[in-house]
Amino acid sequence: MESTLFVCPRCESEVEEDYYGPCTSCRGELRASQGRDQQAVAAVEYVPKMNVTPNAVALKDD
Secondary structure, eight states, X not given: OOOEEEEOTTTOOEXXXXXXXXXXXXXXXXXXXXXXXXXXXXXXXXXXXXXXXXOHHHHOOX
């Protein structure tokens, strides 16, 4: 990947990076101020609501 020279949209300093966006120092500041610790999320089993009824065609007797 070829680095290009551009102005950082956050701090407005000239930087040489691979992709356009905040420079390396701005990304570090953003991660430190906006980042959060990861948390484990427990999956809840899906239980259909009681007002859901089976399809009438599926219940039809031949």
